Amino acid sequence: MANFKRRTWLALGAMVLGGTGIAVAATAAAPDGDSDTITPTALHTMKAETRDDGSAVIPQGGTEPFSLLSMTWSDSTEPLTGTVEVRVRDAESGAWSDWTPLGVENTPGETGGRGATEPLWVGPSDGVEARVTPADGGESEPLPEDLRLDLIDPGTGPDKGKANGKDKEKSNNGKGNGKDENTTSPSPEPTEEPTTEPAPEPTGTTSAPDPEPTAPTEEPTSEPEPEPTEEPSSPGPEPEPTTPTEPSEPTEEPTAPSPEPELTGEPPSPEPTETTEPTEEPTAPEPTAPSEPTDEPTEPAPTPTEDTTDPTTDPDPEPEPEPAPGVATPNVVPRADWGAEEEKIEEAPEYLDRLDAAFVHHTATGNDYTCAESDAVVRSIFAYHVDSLGWNDIGYNFLVDKCGTVYEGRGGGMDKPVRAAHVYGFNGYSTGIAVLGDYNATTTDAAVHQAVAHVSAWKLGHFDVDPTAQVTLNAAGNTGIYETGEEATLHTISGHRDGYATECPGENLYNALPEIRRIAGTFTTQ
Template sequence: MGISLPVAALAGCTAVLLLQPVTAAAVTDPAPQRRTSAGGGSVTSLPLTAGRALAPRTTKPFELLGVGWDDPARSLAGGSVRVRTRDAGTHVWSGWHELEADGEDGPDHPGGGATAPLWTGPSDGVAVQVTPGPAGLPAGLRLELVDPGHGAAPATTRTLPAESPDGHQAPRPAIVTRAGWGADESLRDPELGYTGPVRVVFVHHTVTATEYACSDAPRVIRAIYQYHVQSNGWRDIGYNFLVDRCGTVYEGRAGGAELPVHGAHTLGFNTDSAGVAALGTFVTDTPPPPVPDGLARLAAWKLGLAGQAAAGRTQLVSSSDGSRYPKGTTATFEAVSGHRDAFNTECPGATLYPLLPAIRTQAALLQSGARWPAPTAR
């Protein structure tokens, strides 16, 4: 999810960096605040007291970062945020990455704003540059550094098994539960929210590293979860589901994978929809074949629960002027749409978005009862 700010061509792709030496200044972090979670995870906030920059410095270990602010009346529209990080293993500094801004509506986002998170891998140093937009800088600007911790060990008992159709139009894919990826349930809002039957599945990419071991996907998801809740102040992780590069489907927001849980993923259109995010940045990197396969299987099942044809279209009413459609406008969407269809963003990326027609076709075949080849092996 991301809006407003330009997207760096290498955003999230930490394996492809233009490196040059940088010396971390002997700077004391300005009044850092550290919030911990079960499993050893933490979020450290560093106020950007200078307003526009944070000199290179040594930090607590982290694997994901973002920039947030407190002022709900302002955003960084027209401006930019750039970060560079130091690898904890090699001690080499990355090139600059430009962050996307996030924007969500409803009770999840009562005020303030934040950039989309950037997965950096194990890091222990950071530098930040902020360029204000026409409206200037919002108040309470801060850098958020997330350590996902070790979480709970995934187990077969923590996966919803694949299930044959039972009155639905497509089988349920195997889904790793929140317990399976190690969600700390004490972080989220205990209240659960639901919407009407899911008639649109919005596809996203997480703007995180693309080349990762699938065994590390739970760490990435935990970090995104902590960022959405502890940094952004959302009720829970924004996405309803996530799919890793091996095609594994993960339960996102709590409330029941089979139920129409109200998410926070597509500004203006979180009602009667579900958001599924592919783990990675698909701007120049091509999604591995298991990614669209996993997206199709999930969409076919989820849409089938409401009797929505995956190859069909439906209408949703915008709830926000910040979307592509003014509040109150009725918009028509493909049943499987991209985030960019509803919002001014590049998401789900220039290489994943063109695959949506094929994903719709595959999902429709699954709904018709056709057998589809098994997902590519890990």
């Protein structure tokens, strides 16, 4: 993925509602589908008023419909030290909520976007009020400039036009790990004798192949410092993709029908019949070779945007990883089914050479959502990352709701090692799985553990990584825990906080990781 560039809004129009200070930016076309039942997401912004005492407010008032919000500011290198509180008006009942704080812990992602608090899902709302108080009255730590409240309407996805998911039935009654939909990528062809042992535990150190950027300068429990750019300052030539070996054609026309040769099973008898067997056994595709970096990445200032600090630069496009033996493909809701607006994606996906770890997150968007609304929550997070923060795509590879339904996150292929933006310093080695909600106070249940474990085992299994093992990686940036280039010994299924100074994935979800690793290990022995 390329360095961040200021996005050109794909807008149907913008307007200011008289007396409310609401700037409205509607997105362009809806996803492919029936225009009568699918509406795009929309971003509405409200500029905060600065007071003489150093605080800032957004007076109570009506708004365009929205379901997710966040406070943002122009300079992502400038932290917000203080408190941000909001209250909203329920669109159906007209009742105002209590004051709710927004978390100011931010983690970096793509370079150059706006600074932001954690987003909060509030459900269908049509009114808002906000107040921002600096930590010390604003004397030594004034509030950042261009404070605004970003309100996101999730629109309606390809689910029969049921707005915000309110009328959609619960996906699986809290049981299992997905809907009835299959993934867009078929399950790997099983072998005749599948491997029954887990992949061996890595023993060596995976180090960054290119020089690391200098260490950032700030970030307490939120974001380290300047993150290096996503691509080298002078990118090298695009590597040539390798082509899998094609099976040879039979030398003669068979006189009778014969079974198709197995691509992944045991090779056929070395004595083929004269007319019914091909002369050669097709070979499995070879994994693509890692590309050589050509330059040293630059290092911009710290941002609460998408991390680009990882060692991999431009590997071969569309790699074909080896199938994970013994791990069935999980049920995953593809992007088309939850309503990803592909027309917003400006840059092609970037692929890693391999995956060494999976990092578990929570979205910190709150737990006041029903599983019927999960599609809308995912669309809102997509719009928040792309429209509000200016990222190229949603930051996570997968998302899991509290009922255990798994959603495809960043595009590029669920079975491919797509580089995402979820854990500063280790994005170049890992896949990111985020559970919808905040799990500092709320616990997760067995459906979530099963779903996260299944996806982790499946993804890591493509690269013969044991989900119960440990691996040593080199930090590609100063994460608040590790200095740039420092070796980090991590579980192959780790929490965000294991690599970066953050509360994510919340105390309760983090405490569930040993059980998730245990479950993941059972998938490799099935």
